[in-house]
Amino acid sequence: MGPGLIAFGTDEQRAEFLPGILTGETTWCIGMSEPDAGSDLASLKTSAVRDGDDWVVNGQKIWTSFAAVADYCYLICRTSSEGPPHRGVSEIIVPMELPGIEVRPIKDMTANEHFCEVFFTDVRVPIENLVGVEGDAFKQTMAQLEHERGGIDRLVSNRPLFDRAVAVADGDDPIVRQEIAALEIGYRLGRILVYREALKQAPAGFSAATKCFCTEHEQRVADFAARILGPAATADAELAKAIAYAPGYTIMGGTSNIMRNILGERLLGLPREPRP
Ligand SMILES: Cc1cc2nc3c(=O)[nH]c(=O)nc-3n(C[C@H](O)[C@H](O)[C@H](O)COP(=O)(O)OP(=O)(O)OC[C@H]3O[C@@H](n4cnc5c(N)ncnc54)[C@H](O)[C@@H]3O)c2cc1C
Numbered sequence: 536m537g538p539g540l541i542a543f544g545t546d547e548q549r550a551e552f553l554p555g556i557l558t559g560e561t562t563w564c565i566g567m568s569e570p571d572a573g574s575d576l577a578s579l580k581t582s583a584v585r586d587g588d589d590w591v592v593n594g595q596k597i598w599t600s601f602a603a604v605a606d607y608c609y610l611i612c613r614t615s616s617e618g619p620p621h622r623g624v625s626e627i628i629v630p631m632e633l634p635g636i637e638v639r640p641i642k643d644m645t646a647n648e649h650f651c652e653v654f655f656t657d658v659r660v661p662i663e664n665l666v667g668v669e670g671d672a673f674k675q676t677m678a679q680l681e682h683e684r685g686g687i688d689r690l691v692s693n694r695p696l697f698d699r700a701v702a703v704a705d706g707d708d709p710i711v712r713q714e715i716a717a718l719e720i721g722y723r724l725g726r727i728l729v730y731r732e733a734l735k736q737a738p739a740g741f742s743a744a745t746k747c748f749c750t751e752h753e754q755r756v757a758d759f760a761a762r763i764l765g766p767a768a769t770a771d772a773e774l775a776k777a778i779a780y781a782p783g784y785t786i787m788g789g790t791s792n793i794m795r796n797i798l799g800e801r802l803l804g805l806p807r808e809p810r811p
Pocket of ligand 1: 564565566567568569570572573574575597598599600601650783784786787788789790791792793796808
């Protein structure tokens, strides 16, 4: 969200919100996904209607990471239903303490409750909290997702798991040695991909490839660690959680299927997927 505010926010928004993001004093959540709008984000329905000096927000988000502890929600919502679905989308910064917001944490299969349902009922948000262009923010959201998909966090969540598995792996077993080498190469390749994103050397849309590679690598690491650590992993809550959490990596921030669609259409120039 920081890069989104730098690119599309006003000077006042940058001055107000960026310092807290930089120091980690404020926590933000991203209100994008809805029960009927995940991969097909343009079908989102949460609405913001102008009323005097406020936006009045109504609707529901889901899978909103850290919503229960967030100070702000970077909300993607609909300010108009005219035209094609990706038109009429706007971005609004919603302080989470406003009346009318209800957060219900969801327990995932690791028993963690980090993502939530968020319900908005007549939530009044000052108009100056609009980020960028009213009704034309879908491309802002896509640009923000480029940052989300190409960051180093996509690669290294399971590194401690990898190190623990390598520490007890049988280094004399030729197959295990090959696997360790292949995964270490994966870390180095992933790091180069992330550097290319950070240095703006990757072509537009390429963060889809970076995310695919890095998050699928996270899953290969979890699979390797589960096999190497065996039953011992289930006796250690942190290890067991890291292994059970792995399927989420290729879903959050856009699934691998969607990343491959983006690569096919935007980078390889393949025919566009037919829209219903
Ligand atoms: C751990 C975690 C954290 C998350 N945090 C957040 C968050 O903070 N904020 C937020 O807004 N969202 C968050 N999400 C939600 C995430 O962005 C969505 O789950 C994701 O975009 C997929 O949407 P969906 O769950 O509705 O699945 P769907 O879109 O219903 O997809 C279901 C399946 O169909 C496939 N599919 C769908 N359309 C196509 C297509 N056109 N071509 C090929 N395959 C297709 C998908 O790949 C998937 O396998 C999080 C998810 C997870 C797992």
